[in-house]
Amino acid sequence: MITLTVKLFPILAVVCSVFACLFPSVLTPLGFLIVPLLGFIMLGMGATLSLKDFAESIRKPKAVITGFILQFGIMPVAAYVIAKLLRLPEDQMIGLVMVGSVAGGTASNVIAYLAGGDVALSITMTACSTVGGIFLTPLLSALYLGQTVDVPVWDMFKSILLIVALPVGIGLVINRLMRGKEAILNKACPFMSVIGIVFVIAIIMALNANAVRSSGWLILLAVILHNGIGIALGYFLSKLLRCSHKEAVTIAIETGMQNSGLAAALSKQFFGISCALPGAIFSVWHNISGSIFAACVSGSLKNKTANQK
Numbered sequence: 001m002i003t004l005t006v007k008l009f010p011i012l013a014v015v016c017s018v019f020a021c022l023f024p025s026v027l028t029p030l031g032f033l034i035v036p037l038l039g040f041i042m043l044g045m046g047a048t049l050s051l052k053d054f055a056e057s058i059r060k061p062k063a064v065i066t067g068f069i070l071q072f073g074i075m076p077v078a079a080y081v082i083a084k085l086l087r088l089p090e091d092q093m094i095g096l097v098m099v100g101s102v103a104g105g106t107a108s109n110v111i112a113y114l115a116g117g118d119v120a121l122s123i124t125m126t127a128c129s130t131v132g133g134i135f136l137t138p139l140l141s142a143l144y145l146g147q148t149v150d151v152p153v154w155d156m157f158k159s160i161l162l163i164v165a166l167p168v169g170i171g172l173v174i175n176r177l178m179r180g181k182e183a184i185l186n187k188a189c190p191f192m193s194v195i196g197i198v199f200v201i202a203i204i205m206a207l208n209a210n211a212v213r214s215s216g217w218l219i220l221l222a223v224i225l226h227n228g229i230g231i232a233l234g235y236f237l238s239k240l241l242r243c244s245h246k247e248a249v250t251i252a253i254e255t256g257m258q259n260s261g262l263a264a265a266l267s268k269q270f271f272g273i274s275c276a277l278p279g280a281i282f283s284v285w286h287n288i289s290g291s292i293f294a295a296c297v298s299g300s301l302k303n304k305t306a307n308q309k
């Protein structure tokens with residue numbers, strides 16, 4: 001189911017995005033569903049986690065701390081610099097910076113699994129960055145966007161509590177109540193999350209159909225650069241900090257893959273629907289690039305493991 005979920009996501013996301021751009025009127029009335037769907041996705045993420053996942057950080061504090069710093073250090077800076085270099089319109093720059101300011105995406109855990117990375121580390125990093133993002137996302141967006149737009153830091157903080165913290169907390173309770181039946185949650189929740197995020201992407205694409213037609217390629221270029229820089233620097237800086245190859249691969253995936261659905265929802269809620277477009281495109285692209293990266297590195301990780309034996 002995990003592999004099938006990853007294979008289905010990019011295909012479904014691309015197909016639904018094309019449909020949304022060709023027939024936007026079908027989906028535009030559903031704009032009010034974006035935030036509730038995000039909460040549903042975060043609930044699914046929480047249901048696949050347990051307190052043990054957070055406790056994993058005690059075993060590998062260096063890797064978790066390294067990943068956390070790179071996550072919130074590289075991505076917002078890269079987003080801001082790329083937006084300036086490409087001279088993106090203000091609304092698209094806001095959206096890209098929001099993508100860079102949020103936590104790691106839940107799909108990173110699946111990509112880490114396919115790449116042969118450290119899945120426990122990936123889950124721990126996602127959990128820690130999700131909690132950290134509750135506080136850091138409003139602060140980072142204010143730091144990089146404050147001179148451009150008025151960032152409602154306190155309102156954004158409260159919104160993240162409702163969209164992220166509350167659903168994840170409920171999900172943790174569900175995981176606890178279903179102890180011994182985690183396999184069911186691990187099969188059902190990723191698939192349900194895929195359906196939810198595909199709907200979010202499609203609705204945002206429909207609401208931005210005109211912008212996609214007029215400047216979609218420029219936004220796509222910005223997203224590809226942003227994602228690629230995150231993966232590349234995540235890997236090489238981790239190696240410089242003496243993380244193992246397996247840890248560096250995991251950190252690279254975690255750094256480059258963002259919770260872009262959350263970024264899109266926050267952008268729409270606080271800055272306008274046009275600002276949500278980079279997040280929607282990032283949601284499609286980072287799963288495609290992540291799957292390609294996983295295919296490229298999985299062989300090297302298997303060889304290293306075999307040599308060690």
